[in-house]
Amino acid sequence: PEDITCTNLTELLVAAPASVDTMLGLIRRLPNLVHLTVKNLMLDDVQTDISIPTGRVCEPVTPLDTKISRLTFRYSCPLYSPEQAIAVAKYLLLAIPTLTELFPGQTPKQPVLGFIAEYSK
Structure with a gap:
């Protein structure tokens, strides 16, 4: 159900396969989560709009209300x-303003690092 929240949970490891939408749902429902690890992230049938603004004049990604500082996932x-x-990595970087550490599994690193450098100017 949409109304289930766990306000005291600060760390979570999800070992079962989970979609990007499920991961985002967990982030929304667990407001005090600081560290999330998803071991089997699936990119099939993503329902969330993960499009990224291409310029600074575009609408920004709506930030998620979360305290997550460390996010780890493997596909x-x-x-x-x-x-x-x-x-997905770029979307998460923009949508989670509290994020200080991102470990995006098998994601090619150079494009993500270039994105971080561009947006931090």
Whole structure:
């Protein structure tokens, strides 16, 4: 149900396969979560709009109300396109303003680092 929240939970490890939408739902329902690890993130059938503004004049990504500072995930399938993986990492960086550490599994690192450098100017 949408109304379930766990306000005292600060750390969570999800070992079962979980979609991007499920991960975002957990983040929304666990307001005091500081560290989240998802071991089998799936990119199939993502319902959330993870499009990224291409310029500074575009509408910003709506931030999630969370305290997460560390997010770790690995994809369940190594066959996802690098573009999908990069888009998810970029979206999470923009949507979670409290994020200080991101460990995006098999995501190509250079495009993500370039994105961080561009947005931190």
